[in-house]
Amino acid sequence: MxxxxxxxxxxxxxxxxxxxxxxxxxxxxxxxxxxxxxxxxxxxxxxxxxxxxxxxxxxxxxxxxxAQKAIGDDAVLRCAAPHMLSLRDLLDETVSLLSVAGTSRVCTIEYRSSQPLRFVHEIGMRAPLHAGASGKVLLAFGPAALRKAVLAEPLERFTGHTFTDVAHLENELRKVRGAGWAMSRGERSEGGLAFAVPVRDPQSGRVHSLTIFAPEARYRAAERATWVRQLTACARAIETAAGVSRGDHCA
Incomplete structure (x- = not known):
């Protein structure tokens, strides 16, 4: 090494x-x-x-x-907190913002569910991009060079639900781009379920992933449309605040 x-x-x-x-x-x-x-x-x-x-x-x-300068230079990281807190309080599930770091994803902001049974990413946690809703959003809406680099390497299997076949993952990413959001069930952590949507910094163009992370046992299929709508609304609110921010001030 x-x-x-x-x-x-x-x-x-x-x-x-x-x-x-x-x-x-x-x-x-x-x-x-x-x-x-x-x-x-x-x-x-x-x-x-x-x-x-x-x-x-x-x-x-x-x-x-x-680290503070990096956050200050990214309007999404600077403006996301109040909107993420509102979504966390609305759903009482963990809400996270994840970003690309090399060919991995890293959790940059997170507000945890208050419930005893909960899933979290942990701030600073790095994980592969091919496993999980947040990674799929970052791959699907990120630069083509990033997808090429990730898909050129062997895709590690974490659970029986992990995408390890390049063709299958590419097809999944096309679906994510078409839908505008991603969902995962146990791809990285057994028993975990996540929804994610992209958040694009209107000033730098950098793409982040806004994610709801919850126990699969607590999820009901009828909630899918509501969660996606609320997640998307939160992402658009962050983008709007970031678009009009100046220096340390957000809308």
Whole structure:
């Protein structure tokens, strides 16, 4: 594995852990402590990582400032929160916004269901694009180069419902583009059900996926049209707010 990959793995682990010790990072990354410590010291020198009072490590101000700038440059990420909260409160199911990261998808904003049985993506979570409603929306409405790159690689099977045949997935993506929304049942997580629609930043053109993620056991087929309508209305409201936003201000 390249040093750059190890460094990225370390940053992702720090993001997920919200602070971690050298021992825990070494174990999680399966790297020797001296190697991890060398990376940490280099990152600490440039404020990407900070040392905590308890001796652990966490993401530093330079990382957080970079992330904030990225959010500020994307009007959808800046304006989505109140509309997503309203949809979550209306349905009491998890509502997430996912974006493309390389050839994966990453959860950037999420508001969880308050119900004891719930499905979540977790902010910062990365997952393949070929499995799940949100990934299919990002592939279907994203650039052709992205689809070409994803479909050129073997499609990993996660459950019996995962699309692993390229021709079948391409046909599914055509259906998603025609319908304007995607649905998945247990493609990435057994027992999970999701609906997703695209949200396009009117300023940058970047496509995100607005997703409802719920237990399949709680879903009723009669709710499909209502969920799609409410999800689509939320997406259009986010796009409208993003289209008239200026700087830190949203409609």
């Amino acid at each position: 390249r040093s750059s990959d190890r460094l990225l793995d370390l940053l992702e682990e720090l993001s997920a852990a919200n602070g971690a010790t050298l021992t825990a990072l070494s174990s999680k990354l399966q790297l020797p402590k001296p190697t991890v410590l060398r990376f940490l010291r280099s990152l600490e020198e440039r404020a990407w990582v900070i040392r905590l009072p308890d001796g652990g490590y966490a993401l530093g101000p330079h990382f957080l400032a970079t």
